[in-house]
Amino acid sequence: MTTARRVFEHHQIWRLTPDSLREATTLLVGAILRDHQSVEHVIGIANGGVAPARMIASTLGVKARMVHARHNTGDATYQQATGKVTLDLDPLTRALNGQRMKGRVLLVDDICGSGATLRRLRHDLTPLLSPSAELLTAVLCLNTGAATLPDYSIWTVSDWVVFPWEKPPADQNTTPLPRPEEALCHA
Template sequence: MTRTAQRVFEHQRIWRVTPDALRQACLLLFAAISRDHPEVDHVIGIANGGVAPARILAGRLGVKSRSVKARHNADDGVYRQATGKVAVDFDAFRRGLGRKKLGGTVLVVDDICGSGATLYKLRNVLIPVLAPDARVITATLCLNTGAETCPDYSVWTVSDWVSFPWEKRPDQPTVDMPIPERATSHA
């Protein structure tokens, strides 16, 4: 299914998530998720952007972090709208599981929920590897106001481009994202 939601860009600033803001955001996500889900059995980071926050959360939750590659943008240019088509490279992830099915609570993590299409696609792609008792929850650092599908948890709501620590810094000036004070549950 092709998703057509458009990310909102007000073109007022490019937000920059600093390493300190990233650590605090992950701590807040961990607290909110742990409050609602006393046990998380699996953490999956959506590569590339979800890998770092997934590793941080998995470490706090005491579970192994896995990753699955997904691509929604045509390129890495600033203010680019997503294509509406999410390409997922699921083969390596599936091979890593072998015949194992993921049971219990499965946390899927990404850096940003722009339109919601990547989270939507990942929920569906995971179905064949989920045990009957599995429950998928999602968390992102940022949620764009144009998203059609919300994650279960997010930290910042944005209406402009966001630059993350693992990305090449934009050529334009950036504004540091404020250190967050809470995570939001959208569930």
């Protein structure tokens, strides 16, 4: 399978502000609950999905869990997708202690660049889900080059995005993302 290419138009480097992050997670919860009665589990993809997952889980009144996935080879801007996603599901597997997650499971990340991380986790989480469980995915940003779409997103981007938990590039200006207006459903 060919790896999707992230689109970078090099017009600006977007920056997600803490206020917009709070508004975006609120919009995601609203859209998800509009379409689904409840969410029983929230899993953040470390590193970028942890903060939004914790915010979403807190709003939903459930515990946030974490999985480790790495797709970028470093922290430099404008990196292309490698197609190679490394995962560490051991902490989640240990936390579940032999139990399988039931109900709706929401997988959260900061950005869907190529879609490879979401695709890999959809597959690799299956043994940790009960047969009746439903896996949903939500991201803050969706790159226009993504081949695999999340179920929900806020911003569609064609450039690099810097998140509040990342160090902004020292030699380049950033532009705040516009205030979020709605969560998009791609399912």
